[in-house]
Amino acid sequence: VVDSEPRASQSAGVLIDLSRREVLLDGDVLNLTYKEFELLNYLVENGARTVGRGELIGNLWSGAEDVPNERTIDVHIRRLRSKLGRLANTVRTVRGQGYRFYDHPEVVVWAAPEYSI
Template identity: 80%
Template structure:
């Protein structure tokens, strides 16, 4: 059809061809940048790559995200994350989990901030996207 139109001088043929050429030059799957925290699937992605967080690391990140920009103390984290544990670990356990979580977050490690003498806080960085679980109603 474009051959017939171009033969008779239809100007839309050239614009369609240019549009198609421009579309083909664009990357088909641009890699997202930043951190995506998918609470429903319990997944965290950094720059399109899945992070292998342990169960407790994800729980810790989730707890901080749910508390927004409020500072969460170590005691509260221990109570919230190990409430059903037979043996509750000491406060240094939280520090170790935070350190490991930050190392996995790489360049966006500063999204988990230390508030000296008080605890930790989630920083809503522009490159961090949180997808919450959908709410269902009956």
């Protein structure tokens, strides 16, 4: 669900603010690394489908000197999930295929009107 404006009352659950590049869990800003945010953002943008590790590497590490192996993606996913706490199950593993973002009633994705996803 993509809202056109953030909810002032949004204190429970996860708010993913794409324009500010912030993720809040129950009102507290999560200390995500740059890559963790990029990973979450990519999964949210492609929420209707499963994203393979190779695609994640190709899109998030394109042009990087040190291209990670597929297990590095697993480590980033594990760290991201631990930071998402009780809503970690919104980022799910699809066995043998990759990862997928699943909507949850407590997860709100906010993008500024000029920001299109």
